[in-house]
Amino acid sequence: MAIRRFSAPPPHRSTPRLTIDNLLKISVGRARLRFMVSKNSTGGINIGQRNTRQRAAVVAMLEQVEEFASAQDIHARLVAAGEKVGLTTVYRTLQQMSAMGAIDTLNNESGETLYRHCAMDTHHHHLVCNECRTTVEIDGGPVEDWARDVAKKYGFRKTGHTADIFGLCADCAAKQA
Numbered sequence: 211m212a213i214r215r216f217s218a219p220p221p222h223r224s225t226p227r228l229t230i231d232n233l234l235k236i237s238v239g240r241a242r243l244r245f246m247v248s249k250n251s252t253g254g255i256n257i258g259q260r261n262t263r264q265r266a267a268v269v270a271m272l273e274q275v276e277e278f279a280s281a282q283d284i285h286a287r288l289v290a291a292g293e294k295v296g297l298t299t300v301y302r303t304l305q306q307m308s309a310m311g312a313i314d315t316l317n318n319e320s321g322e323t324l325y326r327h328c329a330m331d332t333h334h335h336h337l338v339c340n341e342c343r344t345t346v347e348i349d350g351g352p353v354e355d356w357a358r359d360v361a362k363k364y365g366f367r368k369t370g371h372t373a374d375i376f377g378l379c380a381d382c383a384a385k386q387a
Contacts, residue, residue, distance in 0.1 A: 264295040268303040272313060277343035278324035278336070316374045339379035 271288055279287075285300045304325050307313045313327045316336065326345060328334065333350040353373050361368035378386065 262299075264293070264299045265303045267291075267293045267295055268300055269307075272307075272325070272327040275326065277345050278314075278316060278318075278326040278338060279343070280322055280324055284325065316372075319376055336374045337379075338374060338376050339382055340376055341378060341382040344379045344381075 267288055268284065271284055271291075275284065275287070281297065281301045281304055284304070285295065285297045288295050288300070304313065304315075308315045308325065313325050314336070315323055315325055316338070317323055318338070319340065324338075324343075328347055333354070334347050335350055335353055337346040337348060338344075353371075357371045357373075358368055360366075
């Protein structure tokens with residue numbers, strides 16, 4: 211089956227060409243993105259409701275960003291890479307991907323929503339540095355056990371939980387010492 215490519219960016223742009231090949235590589239081994247980025251019957255891609263280059267650029271950028279980032283941060287990185295994408299499009303794409311479970315979200319201590327495409331496909335939690343936003347994914351097992359035990363102790367039937375830990379990573383803590 212032949213794969214159709216996106217139109218090439220204008221020659222004056224220095225950004226790499228986004229192709230369906232590249233976007234499909236993003237989804238390989240990433241179960242939560244597999245249903246977000248898929249080929250349609252005409253060989254194009256489906257990203258949410260509308261197939262646009264801007265949405266494809268947001269998906270591609272999420273693969274490159276290792277730490278949690280705000281919509282404004284992601285938008286700024288896209289603009290710096292030469293992509294013409296509106297902040298509203300970035301917000302809508304991130305919200306849709308979050309609703310689909312394709313990316314993780316959390317609110318930092320100031321209430322700002324941050325987004326990240328995580329490497330773990332299983333339930334997990336995060337350690338997030340307040341300074342540099344370095345993120346460590348931790349297995350949910352011990353937290354699951356604790357949440358279940360606490361709920362049982364107080365007569366609750368646990369239906370869900372969130373647990374993300376904020377602080378300073380070793381590098382940032384050393385800089386402040």
